[in-house]
Amino acid sequence: MDDKERVLTLASAARKAGFDPDDLKVMIAEGKLDAVETEGGNLLISENSLKLIIKESQVIEQLETNQDIITEDVKKLLSQAAFFIERQESELKTYKEREAASSASIVYPQAVTERSSIFVLPSCH
Numbered sequence: 001m002d003d004k005e006r007v008l009t010l011a012s013a014a015r016k017a018g019f020d021p022d023d024l025k026v027m028i029a030e031g032k033l034d035a036v037e038t039e040g041g042n043l044l045i046s047e048n049s050l051k052l053i054i055k056e057s058q059v060i061e062q063l064e065t066n067q068d069i070i071t072e073d074v075k076k077l078l079s080q081a082a083f084f085i086e087r088q089e090s091e092l093k094t095y096k097e098r099e100a101a102s103s104a105s106i107v108y109p110q111a112v113t114e115r116s117s118i119f120v121l122p123s124c125h
Contacts, residue, residue: 007036007044017054027053 014021024045027033034049 006047008047008050010035010043010045013045013047013050017050017057019053019057 008016010021010024013019014024017024024033025043028035028043028045033053034046035043037043
């Protein structure tokens with residue numbers, strides 16, 4: 001942190017960023033946020049460093065929002081595809097039923113398996 005850089009207390013930085021103070025402490029410990037500890041044990045956070053964290057969180061939030069939108073679009077497409085498949089299956093079933101009904105109504109001649117007998121009746125003259 002520069003000597004002339006503006007600093008914020010932990011509480012004011014948390015309010016400004018919309019973070020929990022404990023989350024900011026974790027970011028400081030991880031080296032993601034520049035801060036110094038005063039002799040009294042208070043944390044002073046670099047305003048520029050805080051601005052970077054705020055921007056980063058906004059980008060992450062925007063990406064998550066876009067991901068939700070994409071997810072909704074994918075759900076909608078999958079729903080449409082499922083409906084289309086169900087409709088196709090229904091039409092195929094109807095077609096097969098009609099085909100079966102029409103082939104059942106056609107009477108094919110059966111092969112003659114027995115010898116035919118011819119009877120000749122005597123004529124009455």
